[in-house]
Amino acid sequence: MNVILYDTKGVLKKYMASSELFCNARTTCFDADRRTVTLLLHGDQITIELLSFSDNKEIISKAANFLCSRQLKSNLLASNKIEAVYTDTDLLNALKMAGCGGLQPDLLLVYGPARCHLGFPAWRLRYTEIMYMGPLKSMKHGAIVKAIYDFSNRNKN
């Protein structure tokens, strides 16, 4: 199972890396840049990815820079200048290299004062169901279970 935790300021990224819950070497494994952690809970593997606002437009611009500099280098080496035509796959691969080309979530649960996706990475929000759950302080286990149940029923229909 894959879970993404998103907050605009990146507080979760700073907190999770130092939290005791995620520092247990037996059940936890951080990736190289400490943005993704794999947990073993009751025999199940859960991958948690931590994202923030800077993983949206800035990452897309990094990916664009990668494509642009690659094209520039090939134009310098080639005798004739060729104008590149990029595809979705080219940009997706560039996003992966820039660090944010992971899976698209099926369901996004939004906690906050208003129904708004707050800059969740655009490339990963295309066909995601967005459910508004109310303020963060009202987060309850039962409501999450109900949201997942409603999502499953909707997909069955």
Added chain:
Amino acid sequence: MDIKMKYKRENNSNSRSSIFGKIWFSMRMFLFSVLSFGPLPAHIAFIMDGNRRYSKKHNVKQGSGHNVGFSALISTLQYCYELGVKYVTVYAFSIENFKRKPDEVQSLMNLLKEKIDEMLEETSVVKEYGIRINFWGDLNLLTEPVRLAAKKAMAVTAENTGPVLSVCIAYTSTNEILHAVQESCAEKNNCMDVGYSNGCINSSEGLVSVADLEQHLYSASCPEPDIVVRTSGETRLSNFLLWQTSFSHLQNPIALWPEFSLRYLVWSILQYQKAYASLQEQRIRNKKTH
């Protein structure tokens, strides 16, 4: 109130010529003047979902749902502009919709051409409000008659100074972002070529920034949407304005698009006004951080 009502119709329409039309118009203006005590959106985006379901629900031919949907669009545009909403964007046809059955796609193309031509007629809402029309999307994917009609509509209304209607056609947000990346890279590569030939540009300069990408989006001339409404109760954005909607209020009324009427628009504005303070706070906080 006069400032908010600046997009009134210039000419009397048939709907207002009758006594009932006049009473309905006056009631609307009163309602809008009450709404204008709170913050009003400058830009509303609509995902017009539910036309086919409307046809099924009312046991009519599939194309009829789209026709009623077009009428709902014209009414909604009129109400938005009377309220003072300057920018309206609608999701008319996604690139993904080309995967539908060929005869359905062709009939939609025919309908689009017919409605674009209708919008340019003398008695249309476009003429009465002086609307400027944009078509956002990869227009090369459209059939030639539709592409030419769209280009004509943009050319004819380019000088209009009234409200702006942007129609997303052969559009997806990821395609728009890819287009912006393509254009930005081409621009930077051209600059670098000139720089290298002059011998005065460092290879690490001239990189693509977020601002460069934003300048090459189709929506560069419009502010970000304040509200995104998707009818039919669906909760997905379906690859619509993903870059531009970071702090937009997302709404999904259960009405099908052909059923979307004034009362749903008023409710939408009221929900926006309730959420306005927190959305503004998020926007300001984000600007300070980034």
